Amino acid sequence: MQQIRVQKLKSFFTLLGVMIGVTFLIAVVSIVGGMSRYMTDTLVGKIMAVNSFELRHRPNINLGEHDEGYWRELWRRPRIRETDAEPVIASLPDGVRWAVIGNDNLVVESKYVAKPQQVQTYTVTEDYFAIKRMEPAQGRLLSPQEYERGMPVIVIGEDVAKYFFPSLDPVNRQVTIRGIPYTVVGVMEKQGSAFGVSFDKFIIAPHKSALNRYVNAHGVIDAIMFQTQSREGLQTAMESVRQVMRARHGLRPNQKDNFSLETSDSALEFWNKIKSYLVMAGVALPAIGLVVGAIVIMNIMLVAVAERTREIGIRKALGARRKDIMSQFLVESAMLSTLGAALGIITGFAFAQVIAAVTPLPAAVELWSVLVGISIGAGVGIVAGVYPASRASLLDPIAALRQE
C-alpha cells in the first residue's frame, strides 16, 4: 500500500484498464437490467395482457435460428377463419374472456389535415378493451349496440388524435378510410413507447363494422385473444383451444400443430433472447478492457518486482518462504485491481445514469453486478499477478541482496 501511495499517478494509469472494463460491465448490466424490468413490467403488459394467450396461424415471435423447412411449414399453414371462432369459443371453460382481432395498416384521411397517413387499424370484439385494460381519456368506449350493429365508429390512440385533429377535440369528428367516414367516440389513454416505437398510433373499430372487410379479407381473422382469471386456468384454456383447432384442421395425433398459441411468456422469452445477446456484447466489451488491464497490471507488477528485488532478498534472508513472497505480491496486485474495479463501478453507474437521462434506454442498479465487478477486479489482479509474483518468489536471495 505504501508503494501504491508513492506512485499515485502511475497507479491511476495502471487501474485504467480494469476501471474501463468494469465501467462497461456495470453500465451494460444496469441498462440491460433496466430494460429487462421495463420489458417485464410495462412492455409485455402492453403487447400482451396478463394471463392471456393468442391463437394465430403463425407465431408473431420467432425465436432462435430456424431452417428453411420451418419457414416453409409456416407459409403452408391454413389461416384462422371467422368460422373457427365460434366452436373454439364454445369449448372454453367458464370465466375465460375472448376477443377476435384483425388488424392491418390502412391509409387514413381527415379533412383537418392535407396529408393522409398509414395507421394500424384494428377491428375487435367487445372484451378487447377489458382484456387489455385500456380506458378512454376522452369520450367513451364502443357501446354494445355499436358492436352488435357494426356501426362506423372508432376509438383512436393519442398520436392519431394529435395528427388528424390538430388542436381540435376529436370526439364526434370523423376520419375517412377507403372512402367511408368513421366517427371518433373516444381517445384512449396514453400507452407510451418503447425503444422509440409509439404505442399510441392505432384506430380500433367494432368487429362487425365495414372496416372488417379490409383488415380481415375473405372470412379470415388475424387472431383470437383469450384471458383467464388465473395463471392455472391458462393451461386448461389453451389445451381446449388446441384440441378444437386440431380437430378443425383434421390433424392426426402424430402431426404437429399447424397454428400457434402464444402467451405473454413467449414475448418474455423473446426478450430474454435479445437480452442474452446484449449481455454477450456487454461481456465481450468489458473483457477487452479487462485483458488490457491485466496486461498493464502484470507489467506494473513486473516493474515493482524488479524495483524491489533487494527488499525481496531481505525478506528471504529473514525467512520468507516462496509462498510468503508470492502472496505478498498477489495481494498487492489484487488490491490494485480491485481498486480499479471499485472506481469502475462508480463510473459505470454514473455512465448508466447519463445514458438513461439522454436516451430512451432505462437503467437499473443491479446489486449482483457490484459484487461481480469487485470479484472480477480481484480475480484479474490475481491472474495478472501470478507471473510477477512467482518471479519474485523464485529470486535467489544472494543475487537479490546484491542488487542496488
Added chain:
Amino acid sequence: MINETVEAPLGMTAERQAVVTEVGAAPPKDWIIVTRGIKREYDMGGEIVRALRGVDIAIMRNEYVAIMGPSGSGKSTLMNVIGCLDTPNAGEYWLNGKEVSRMTDDELARVRNKEIGFVFQTFNLLPRATALHNVELPLVYAGVAADERKRRAKEALARVQLETRMDHRPNELSGGQRQRVAIARALVNNPSILLADEPTGNLDSTTSEEIMKVFESLANQGQTVIMVTHEQDIAAHARRVVVLRDGLVASDDRRSSFVEKIGLAG
C-alpha cells in the same frame, strides 16, 4: 570431501580435526556448525571461479569467531553458506545437528528464520518500514501473533538501546543506529547463531567500536557469534580467528596465538 593435497590448517585442534573428518556422521551435540569439504564454484561463462575449495570448519556453541582473509578469499561466500542463503556445490554442512546442504528452498527459509540472525555490512533494512516493523519482520514469517511480535521486537530493540527510536524509519537514523536495528532484527528470533559480514564496514571508527561492544556483550551473554572482518583490531574482540586464503582455511586458532603465528591477514 576433504581436499587431500591440503594439510590440516595451522592451529586446528585434534578435537576439531576429528569432528570434521567424520564425513556423513552427525556431529556431537555441542558442535553447532560443522562444514566438511565445502566447495562453492561459480561458472562465469566457461571460466570456473572457485570461491570455496574445500572448507572444513567446526564451531561450538557459545564461541565468538572472527573470519579474516584477503579480499576475494571467500569470506562472504562462506558466510552465505553458513547462513543458509547459499548452497554449496559439494561438501556437507551441519547446523545444530541437521544437515542443511540437502535441504529444499523452503526448508532453508525455515532455518534462516529460526536458527540464524544475519547482520550485513549494508544494514539491509526495509527503507519504508519503521525500526520496530523492521525488527518484527522475522517474527511475521515465523507466524507470531501481532501483539507478541510487537512485544518481542521492542524487547530486542531495548537490547541494543534503541527503544526510543522504534518509530523512526532507517533514513531518520544514523549508520550506527541502523546497524543496531539490524542487530535487534537478527536477535529477535533467538537464533542459534549470529552471523555478521563486515558489520562495521560502512561505519566510522567510533561507531564501529560502539557496534563491536554490542557484539561483545552478546557473546558474553552466551550468544554464538561469527563475524567477518578486515580489521585486526576488530578481530581482536573475538576469541578465535579463522583465516581464509584462496577459498581454503589457512589458519584457525585461538586469538592469543593468532598474532604470533600468522601476523596480519592481507
